[in-house]
Amino acid sequence: MIPNFNILNRANIRIAIIAITGLLLFVFEAHSQSKKLFDDNELQCGQQVTIVSSGNLDMGNVLKGTTTYYNDDNVIKFKISSTEKINIRISKYVTSSPNDGTQWSQTWKMGENTGFENTFSHNRVSLKNSNNKTYYVTMQINSIYVPSNGQSGEHKLNITVSVEIDE
Amino acid sequence: MQISNLAKVKELLTIVALILLTNVAVQAQVSIAPTALFVDADSRSCSMFVNNPTDHDVEVEISLIFGYSANDSTGKSYIEYNDSLMAEKYSLYPYITAFPKKFIIKPKAQQTIRFVLKNTSKLPDGIYWSRIRTESGKIQEQLDSQNVNGVSVKVNMRMAMVTAVFYKKGNTDNTTKISVGQLSTREDTSKIYLVYDLSKQGDFPFFGTAKFTITNESGKEVSAKEESFSLYKSALKAFEFEKKDFPAGKYKVELKLINENKIFPKEYLPKTSEVKNTQQIEIK
Numbered sequence: 160m161i162p163n164f165n166i167l168n169r170a171n172i173r174i175a176i177i178a179i180t181g182l183l184l185f186v187f188e189a190h191s192q193s194k195k196l197f198d199d200n201e202l203q204c205g206q207q208v209t210i211v212s213s214g215n216l217d218m219g220n221v222l223k224g225t226t227t228y229y230n231d232d233n234v235i236k237f238k239i240s241s242t243e244k245i246n247i248r249i250s251k252y253v254t255s256s257p258n259d260g261t262q263w264s265q266t267w268k269m270g271e272n273t274g275f276e277n278t279f280s281h282n283r284v285s286l287k288n289s290n291n292k293t294y295y296v297t298m299q300i301n302s303i304y305v306p307s308n309g310q311s312g313e314h315k316l317n318i319t320v321s322v323e324i325d326e
Numbered sequence: 327m328q329i330s331n332l333a334k335v336k337e338l339l340t341i342v343a344l345i346l347l348t349n350v351a352v353q354a355q356v357s358i359a360p361t362a363l364f365v366d367a368d369s370r371s372c373s374m375f376v377n378n379p380t381d382h383d384v385e386v387e388i389s390l391i392f393g394y395s396a397n398d399s400t401g402k403s404y405i406e407y408n409d410s411l412m413a414e415k416y417s418l419y420p421y422i423t424a425f426p427k428k429f430i431i432k433p434k435a436q437q438t439i440r441f442v443l444k445n446t447s448k449l450p451d452g453i454y455w456s457r458i459r460t461e462s463g464k465i466q467e468q469l470d471s472q473n474v475n476g477v478s479v480k481v482n483m484r485m486a487m488v489t490a491v492f493y494k495k496g497n498t499d500n501t502t503k504i505s506v507g508q509l510s511t512r513e514d515t516s517k518i519y520l521v522y523d524l525s526k527q528g529d530f531p532f533f534g535t536a537k538f539t540i541t542n543e544s545g546k547e548v549s550a551k552e553e554s555f556s557l558y559k560s561a562l563k564a565f566e567f568e569k570k571d572f573p574a575g576k577y578k579v580e581l582k583l584i585n586e587n588k589i590f591p592k593e594y595l596p597k598t599s600e601v602k603n604t605q606q607i608e609i610k
Contacts, residue, residue, distance in 0.1 A: 216483060221479050312477060324490070
């Protein structure tokens, strides 16, 4: 019993060391990236605003005359943050190409925690200088329909998230 | 005990894996600083920094456009880009140039964009401004699909940040004054908006801070906040509060407008003294 107990403990410790090393590597990487952002000497006068986006941009192939449905994993997320309290306004612009009747069903949401709290139905939303300095915008592709006479080649949904900084 | 330890370690591993995956999933990121630029009168220039901390090239395009913070009929603010009368008087757009305007930032690199004044000798003393639009995204890949029965579908993601650049020519002081008119309220599901009719006199915009102290009928403070704001033209201006702080009843709203704004250097701020205003509202 005792040797087994020791072996298991060693295994646990080994796994824990790997986990902690992984975590430290991540923290180091994040720290090294943040350090590279801007030289403090150059930023005497200002605040900084950052947009980070993530998500799967390649939606695969859709057969003409069919609709392809996507699951909840197909979410594009924007994280908007600043180093100081500033008034910001977030806008979204969506176009698709080519203009051949292809239909992109999408759901836009936004919020201060996950990005799924509120619907983002209008094209623009104003956010006052809240104490929470980070905002999330999410866009989920629900389905794509390509008409049978749709153009061959690549179809694109062009999305632009715009952040206006107000004085 | 052993199983419990193992479970904890597994949980930790899962968290680490999720964090690492989140890191890998990041596809684009751009930071810009500062968020407002002020042209230096001596060097007649100023600089902005765009940073690409990602592992791939990012395409960036800088453009200038005249615009200012305006308010709609409900007091909600927006950037007005189509006011030719204001543009004629205040636009810096014809007098400033950016370099470079279109470029690719290598991974982990930073680009300085320099803004330089041109042909300003005939401009009267005063304040001028423009908006800077910094649009970025991954470099577009060439399409390679020739599948006639199907099409390849992709999302093209772009990000834009709009900041401002200001230039104050000469030594003219900002003597703009604000008069506070009638206060009204409107509500939505979670917010109450105090909407003031603000009247601006003077050639400069008002850059300042609104300080609120709101008390109920018993004299107890229910809300207090500060909000920096700008006013380029007389307008209705809405200030947002949490609805949960305002049960039905009457409230006294004390407003102070002060000439402090963290974004602006002192020479841009109004020289006028603070404005005080007290009004009552009723929430039903």
